[in-house]
Amino acid sequence: MNKIRTGDEVIVIAGRDKGKRGRVLRRADEQRVVVEGVNVVKKHVRPNPLKGVPGGIVEKTMPIHQSNVAIYNPTTGKADRVGIKVLADGKKVRVYKSSGEEIKVA
Structure with a gap:
């Protein structure tokens, strides 16, 4: 399961464009x-x-390499890490590490 997917809003955490935000258009590889x-x-x-x-x-x-971007958490207004949580019915969902809330699919 990819932690960063097409349509996610991300923020650049390293490199020339550090601090810029944008949507993921596609995965190059x-x-x-x-x-x-x-x-x-x-x-x-x-x-x-x-x-x-x-x-x-x-x-x-x-x-850009995916290690140089982090998912943007709109509730905190900062970059956040992504965790994977298994629900009771066996489905896997992505969650923000800081708050534990589920990431909405765009």
Whole structure:
């Protein structure tokens, strides 16, 4: 079970964009996530007339390692760790470590 999923609001805790918040757009692979507005780079692209792509410099959101982000807890307004709790019926749910409350699925 992934502790950080698509749609979660996260805050960056390390790196160049430390302190920025954003939603997880997708998981790039098992270790990396793409967060909107975080790790934005300028990329030089070559024009491709067959695809209708103009050339130039475009801004692109690149993946960031999941260890550099933490889930954002709206009740405390801070970053929080994620725990996994097994309910009585056997279902696994994610919970905030600080308060123990269940993480709402976005």
